[in-house]
Amino acid sequence: MKKYFPLLFGALCLFSGCGGGPDGGLSVGSSPIVTVSPTVLTFGTQDLNTTSQPLSLTFTNSGTSTLQVAAISASGNFQQNTTCGTQLVVGASCDITVVFTLNAAGSLSGAVSIHDNAADTPQKISLTGTGSSVGGSCSVQPQQCGTSDLPACCSGLTCTPASTGSFCQP
DSSP states (O other): OOEEEEETTEEEEESTTSSSSTTOOOEEEOOOOEEEEOSEEEEEEEETTOBOOOEEEEEEEOSSSOEEEEEEEEOTTEEEEEOOOSEEOTTOEEEEEEEEBOSSSEEEEEEEEEEESSTTOSEEEEEEEEEEOTTOOEEEOGGGTTSSOOOGGGTTSEEEOOTTOEEEEO
16 A cells, blocks of 8 residues: 655655565655745735736746646636646746736635645635725616615715716716
8 A cells, every 4th residue: 555745855655565665665756846926916906897907926846746737716806817738847837817807895805726736735826906996987777876776886986877877986
């Protein structure tokens, strides 16, 4: 029975069938190690209903074997785009860019999650941003103005009815 334990530079295999000595013994194997920089992306304040400028992070295989990338995803109102494929050879890097779009005022947090064959999978990169109603506007149906049935994006804004569509504005 093989049992591998991740180490800083490879993996330690205990028990029989690992290779190494005649009885299995101890052996050091190879494994991918993921390095992500930065580990937090902070977008600051973004006008409602607009998309932020992209922020980037670098994803590197600093281990001793090929990294198998299963999935990269972003949560909440954050979206990611990547140059990473399904494999990352030793020493190779790829970029992940992230943007966010808010439709409500207030702070938002999320994460980019990277699922792969490294020992510490999934890797999570924290994401934060704030939606601001200042300078922004929010479209609503004309019949919603003057009622409590306004969408969250109108929080703290004034609803202005118009025949072609109503808006909540500062």
